[in-house]
Amino acid sequence: MDKTTKWTIVGGGNGGQSLAGHLSIMGFPVKLYDIFEDTINAITEQGGIHVEGAVQGFGPLELATTDIAQAVQGADIVMVVAPATAHRAIAKTCAPVLADGQIVILHPGATCGSLEFKQVLTAQGCSAKVTLAETNTLIYACRSPKPGYANIIGIKDDLVVASLPAKDTARVANLFKEAFPQVIAGKNVLQPSLGNANAIVHPAPSLLNTSLIESEHQWSYYYDGITPSIGAFVEKLDSERMALADAFEVDLLPILKWYKIAYGVDRPTLSETVRANPAYDGIAGQKELKTRYIMEDIPTGLVPMIELGKLCGIPTPRMEVIARLGEYLVEEDFFATGRTLKNLGLEDMSRTELMIFVETGDR
Amino acid sequence: MDKTTKWTIVGGGNGGQSLAGHLSIMGFPVKLYDIFEDTINAITEQGGIHVEGAVQGFGPLELATTDIAQAVQGADIVMVVAPATAHRAIAKTCAPVLADGQIVILHPGATCGSLEFKQVLTAQGCSAKVTLAETNTLIYACRSPKPGYANIIGIKDDLVVASLPAKDTARVANLFKEAFPQVIAGKNVLQPSLGNANAIVHPAPSLLNTSLIESEHQWSYYYDGITPSIGAFVEKLDSERMALADAFEVDLLPILKWYKIAYGVDRPTLSETVRANPAYDGIAGQKELKTRYIMEDIPTGLVPMIELGKLCGIPTPRMEVIARLGEYLVEEDFFATGRTLKNLGLEDMSRTELMIFVETGDR
Numbered sequence: 001m002d003k004t005t006k007w008t009i010v011g012g013g014n015g016g017q018s019l020a021g022h023l024s025i026m027g028f029p030v031k032l033y034d035i036f037e038d039t040i041n042a043i044t045e046q047g048g049i050h051v052e053g054a055v056q057g058f059g060p061l062e063l064a065t066t067d068i069a070q071a072v073q074g075a076d077i078v079m080v081v082a083p084a085t086a087h088r089a090i091a092k093t094c095a096p097v098l099a100d101g102q103i104v105i106l107h108p109g110a111t112c113g114s115l116e117f118k119q120v121l122t123a124q125g126c127s128a129k130v131t132l133a134e135t136n137t138l139i140y141a142c143r144s145p146k147p148g149y150a151n152i153i154g155i156k157d158d159l160v161v162a163s164l165p166a167k168d169t170a171r172v173a174n175l176f177k178e179a180f181p182q183v184i185a186g187k188n189v190l191q192p193s194l195g196n197a198n199a200i201v202h203p204a205p206s207l208l209n210t211s212l213i214e215s216e217h218q219w220s221y222y223y224d225g226i227t228p229s230i231g232a233f234v235e236k237l238d239s240e241r242m243a244l245a246d247a248f249e250v251d252l253l254p255i256l257k258w259y260k261i262a263y264g265v266d267r268p269t270l271s272e273t274v275r276a277n278p279a280y281d282g283i284a285g286q287k288e289l290k291t292r293y294i295m296e297d298i299p300t301g302l303v304p305m306i307e308l309g310k311l312c313g314i315p316t317p318r319m320e321v322i323a324r325l326g327e328y329l330v331e332e333d334f335f336a337t338g339r340t341l342k343n344l345g346l347e348d349m350s351r352t353e354l355m356i357f358v359e360t361g362d363r
Numbered sequence: 364m365d366k367t368t369k370w371t372i373v374g375g376g377n378g379g380q381s382l383a384g385h386l387s388i389m390g391f392p393v394k395l396y397d398i399f400e401d402t403i404n405a406i407t408e409q410g411g412i413h414v415e416g417a418v419q420g421f422g423p424l425e426l427a428t429t430d431i432a433q434a435v436q437g438a439d440i441v442m443v444v445a446p447a448t449a450h451r452a453i454a455k456t457c458a459p460v461l462a463d464g465q466i467v468i469l470h471p472g473a474t475c476g477s478l479e480f481k482q483v484l485t486a487q488g489c490s491a492k493v494t495l496a497e498t499n500t501l502i503y504a505c506r507s508p509k510p511g512y513a514n515i516i517g518i519k520d521d522l523v524v525a526s527l528p529a530k531d532t533a534r535v536a537n538l539f540k541e542a543f544p545q546v547i548a549g550k551n552v553l554q555p556s557l558g559n560a561n562a563i564v565h566p567a568p569s570l571l572n573t574s575l576i577e578s579e580h581q582w583s584y585y586y587d588g589i590t591p592s593i594g595a596f597v598e599k600l601d602s603e604r605m606a607l608a609d610a611f612e613v614d615l616l617p618i619l620k621w622y623k624i625a626y627g628v629d630r631p632t633l634s635e636t637v638r639a640n641p642a643y644d645g646i647a648g649q650k651e652l653k654t655r656y657i658m659e660d661i662p663t664g665l666v667p668m669i670e671l672g673k674l675c676g677i678p679t680p681r682m683e684v685i686a687r688l689g690e691y692l693v694e695e696d697f698f699a700t701g702r703t704l705k706n707l708g709l710e711d712m713s714r715t716e717l718m719i720f721v722e723t724g725d726r
Contacts, residue, residue, distance in 0.1 A: 208570070210571045211568075211587065211593060228577060229692050233691055318691055321688050328596055328680075328681055329592050329596055
């Protein structure tokens with residue numbers, strides 16, 4: 001297969017550098033964009049990214065730049081690999097430079113990433129015929145020890161991608177599969193959006209571990225953090241997500257079943273399951289409250305799920321309690337800044353109208 | 364002063380035995396009621412209660428019994444010293460045996476204890492002209508190592524009592540002062556009810572320490588449990604209580620100021636204050652989630668405060684978040700079982716009507 005698909009990675013963090021390096025090692029032409037001069041200069045100096053771990057080699061880049069126009073020009077796929085809280089700003093940055101036919105994949109999109117991105121492009125007057133898409137998670141477990149170096153610890157066996165509108169998903173998935181055959185086409189963007197399990201496994205356990213976070217104890221996020229009561233709560237929180245998935249007619253696995261399939265751990269409760277999962281050994285609990293587990297996963301995970309619940313009449317009381325508790329503990333107004341229906345420009349839509357919108361792109 | 368006032372203590376736990384022994388040592392005639400045969404038998408066998416600590420001696424009792432009629436007969440003051448979640452059942456037990464002129468003091472009443480007690484007496488058809496009253500806290504720090512023995516660790520310098528109706532408070536306070544001169548007459552029962560600081564300092568820190576509670580770590584409730592973020596949250600939770608006090612026109616100190624006065628500890632934040640308070644040394648954190656800090660202080664503390672907020676239009680979002688989180692973590696329906704306006708028979712009252720009711724007893 002010709003490796004002619006041109007990739008631009010937006011975001012030079014752990015995931016962005018891993019993807020840029022890996023795609024280049026595969027033989028694709030790759031550009032990388034980041035806002036940080038230091039990151040870009042380090043990569044430019046060595047001409048690419050050193051990758052180690054599950055993938056090994058040096059991936060030369062066509063360009064590493066802080067200039068979005070140069071980065072995006074000529075790309076077939078613009079892959080945004082950044083905290084979801086940055087998507088709005090990235091959409092604004094990209095709006096003037098995107099061209100007809102380009103694909104923008106939010107990798108991952110958290111919840112309602114494509115819907116937000118589309119709304120910003122429209123508001124910015126972007127007239128390019130762009131296909132938006134999002135994944136349900138990041139394909140790697142990875143880290144970048146320093147600019148220009150990526151350590152790919154593991155590569156996931158599956159990754160769901162879906163386009164906005166859904167009729168473009170097959171085209172996006174086929175291009176994406178050139179690099180990652182494990183990509184699966186989702187029904188529509190609500191599938192990866194509601195598949196955002198971070199919203200379930202991050203904020204609630206983090207908040208309920210507040211005292212451990214602020215203690216002198218080192219702790220293991222999953223082994224110590226998902227105690228029996230916390231695990232039972234998280235399972236019920238997840239059942240609210242499942243109810244949303246049912247209401248929007250997308251297939252998703254409850255987190256407990258997903259653990260069984262993904263990790264082969266079959267225990268009756270979430271607490272026992274994560275504690276029996278050797279893959280979670282050594283995952284340290286955070287030592288400050290204001291991490292992405294709260295600052296990102298509430299406004300771009302729980303908030304849009306709660307709002308989708310309002311739209312379709314599904315109660316999400318546990319999600320609301322956690323989102324509000326998070327607001328109070330870190331003193332942020334996530335319902336002002338986050339992905340509410342109002343902020344997504346969807347406040348007047350019915351459930352049916354939204355389901356038509358994600359399929360066709362028309363409203 | 365003649366020690367002729369006849370006391371009956373309802374409840375043979377830590378506080379009840381301490382009070383019964385102490386009052387007897389002071390020279391008052393005292394009876395004690397409890398539902399547990401073993402407790403009553405042990406006390407009957409030795410004829411009274413051995414008290415040590417801040418008070419020392421043997422307090423002989425006129426009677427220790429599981430028969431409520433015998434216990435209450437002839438009493439001037441029936442002092443209920445029991446978990447607030449038992450008040451409803453105790454009211455039902457007492458309703459047929461109370462006589463004109465008797466005083467029932469809920470010590471403490473938690474929040475809306477007298478209002479609940481009165482409603483149960485009325486519902487049970489109790490026609491005796493009884494004066495109800497409640498205190499804001501228990502006058503002791505104490506424990507009972509075994510039936511018949513009480514250890515009074517400390518005696519508080521002040522205790523607020525108020526009657527329902529408030530016009531009877533002076534009479535109640537004067538009798539109460541015969542034993543405890545530090546008793547202060549409150550404006551009306553809303554003062555001790557909203558003075559229930561347990562609702563502020565127990566459920567929220569307990570829930571936010573869930574992982575420590577279910578860990579193998581021993582922890583100190585105040586020193587480890589009130590971390591900076593948890594302390595800041597509790598201060599804001601307390602400001603909701605202060606807003607309720609303002610709305611019902613009762614004087615209360617914010618918890619931070621109260622700590623300064625009660626313990627002489629003057630630090631800018633609650634977290635620093637409790638950590639600098641030597642009186643909190645050695646107060647261990649609980650090792651199970653279902654303790655009175657949640658099972659009692661939510662349904663008889665936060666729930667009625669939230670409901671009083673609804674009645675007077677004061678928002679209590681942090682109280683609601685904690686009450687709901689507690690419900691979900693221990694899987695109880697505290698808004699079904701707790702002191703809601705509906706369960707208190709107050710659902711049709713306005714703020715003004717309630718304020719008249721607590722003053723006059725008329726509605």
